[in-house]
Amino acid sequence: MTNRPSWLALTREISPAIEHCELTHLARSPIDVTRARAELEAYEGTLRDLGCEVRRLPAAPDMPDSVFVEDAAVVLDELAVITRPGAASRRAETAAVADAIRPYRPVAAILAPGTLDGGDVLRVGRTLFVGVGSRTNESGVAQFRRMAASQGYSVEPVAFQGCLHLKTGATLVADDLLLVNPAWVDPAHLGSLRAIEVDPNEPFAANVLRIGDVVIHPAEHARTRRRLEAEGISVRTVPMAELAKAEGGVTCISVMIAR
Numbered sequence: 005m006t007n008r009p010s011w012l013a014l015t016r017e018i019s020p021a022i023e024h025c026e027l028t029h030l031a032r033s034p035i036d037v038t039r040a041r042a043e044l045e046a047y048e049g050t051l052r053d054l055g056c057e058v059r060r061l062p063a064a065p066d067m068p069d070s071v072f073v074e075d076a077a078v079v080l081d082e083l084a085v086i087t088r089p090g091a092a093s094r095r096a097e098t099a100a101v102a103d104a105i106r107p108y109r110p111v112a113a114i115l116a117p118g119t120l121d122g123g124d125v126l127r128v129g130r131t132l133f134v135g136v137g138s139r140t141n142e143s144g145v146a147q148f149r150r151m152a153a154s155q156g157y158s159v160e161p162v163a164f165q166g167c168l169h170l171k172t173g174a175t176l177v178a179d180d181l182l183l184v185n186p187a188w189v190d191p192a193h194l195g196s197l198r199a200i201e202v203d204p205n206e207p208f209a210a211n212v213l214r215i216g217d218v219v220i221h222p223a224e225h226a227r228t229r230r231r232l233e234a235e236g237i238s239v240r241t242v243p244m245a246e247l248a249k250a251e252g253g254v255t256c257i258s259v260m261i262a263r
């Protein structure tokens with residue numbers, strides 16, 4: 005008998021203003037909101053197929069990046085940390101996400117001058133690797149460390165370059181296996197785990213969402229998908245072409261709460 009959590013996935017309706025999203029490493033290109041909505045629906049459908057309950061929060065029309073709920077909170081088994089996003093335009097996003105999480109976890113919050121984006125936090129067992137870059141600062145890491153240490157986690161700051169968040173460049177595809185873009189994240193900074201590299205033509209392919217033994221991966225990155233499958237990883241694909249134009253990946257559009 006396995007003792008698997010059942011997952012509640014919080015998502016959020018796409019803002020009609022998404023074309024005004026923050027961009028850090030990509031040039032702006034037009035986003036088809038209808039297609040982006042279809043991508044969110046396909047993603048939610050995949051989560052349901054995998055046994056998750058999905059709860060979609062209402063849109064925040066004046067918050068262009070609000071679909072990227074991952075950045076607003078880090079939910080651990082014992083507590084949730086409501087972030088203070090590094091982009092000032094995104095700070096108002098956290099209130100609705102905090103309200104949705106409160107029934108399930110005690111909540112703590114990162115305070116100024118600290119900043120932390122959920123996309124920078126990669127959990128590997130009881131270690132929380134935190135990317136320090138344009139969105140997450142030293143004060144954010146120090147506050148997060150105090151909160152997480154009280155629950156027995158260690159927090160390790162990680163340097164990376166060339167991408168928005170740590171998890172743009174590295175995620176976990178199995179308990180002991182990373183998927184990385186080595187140009188952006190050096191896997192040696194993430195403990196002693198084995199790492200698969202993305203196909204060099206697919207720099208954005210390192211971001212997967214893992215649900216049990218399955219990983220959700222953008223359909224656009226077929227070469228990297230074949231690398232995952234060659235390692236025996238089960239992959240479910242979702243279309244992400246529009247949301248990727250806003251620098252979003254598959255982890256970004258949900259907050260996963262284990263129950």
Ligand code: CIR
Nearest residue numbers: 025026072123250251252256
């Ligand atoms: C931003 O720059 O904040 C958004 N346009 C994209 C956020 C993606 N979130 C994530 O990787 N966790």
